[in-house]
Amino acid sequence: MTTPELLSDEELDQLGELAQAATPVPWFVRSLDDGHAMNLVAVSTTPDTGLGERWPNFDHREILAATLVQHPRYVDAADEWWDENAQFIAAAREAVPRLVAEIRSLRSQLKASSSEDRSRGAN
Structure with missing residues (x-):
């Protein structure tokens, strides 16, 4: 495996x-169903109810992305x-900002530590 x-x-x-x-x-990941988008796996702003709601019993404005729209095959x-792709997308929404912040923090700590090491070496 190559290092990114x-x-x-x-x-x-x-x-x-x-x-x-x-x-x-x-x-959130939601599993929805209807006569037009059978077996819809979606990323949503509202949690899944476990009921596999059929349209119009869910608000289409809550859907951010879909990883499966089986019928028709869109x-x-x-x-x-x-399901795995939807879980990743939903998790990435919160993880990416946290990862960016952590990388910045670690880089800052590394830079400060490097500066301290250079200062000690100059004495």
């Missing part, structure tokens, strides 16, 4: 800006990892 390239400060800025501009958290990943 480290993110630049500019890329961290871009990720932070993208997260800031996105629909506010929290995001969204249907070949690997069939609809």
